[in-house]
Amino acid sequence: MSVMVSIFKHTASQNLASAALSTTSTSSTKPETSKLVAVMLHASAAITETVEVVYDSGTGANYDTVLDSQGLVAATDYFFQPAHPLLVDSTDQIKITCTNNNTTGTVYVTAIFEEIR
Secondary structure, eight states: OOOOOOEEEEEEEEETTTOOEEEEOOTTTSOSSEEEEEEEEEEEEEEOOEEEEEEEOTTOGGGOEEEEEEEOSSEEEEEEOOSSOOEEOTTOEEEEEEOOTTOOSEEEEEEEEEEOO
16 A cells, blocks of 8 residues: 655745845645644855744644744754644644844744645
């Protein structure tokens, strides 16, 4: 028996000299019902910034939840993987932010989703 898995990626980049990163997965970058697999961020230079991953509930802002927040110090990479399956429906989104307090480098983010059938 073979199992087919569909993977979808949401990608974004931001030059931190210009502005902070703020990107949100959209229904066009993830299936109707999916599981967040991982969030990865790579910086072109060592950065000292705060990265945050937020469950942006389609029910409303009162239900939004910070999944992870990490202060990076002279780092080039960040990785977040939920400890337990995190199901996201078509109205829910995942928001990823990175501050630009030190206005150094460009960050590249990838959020990976697995389709749930």
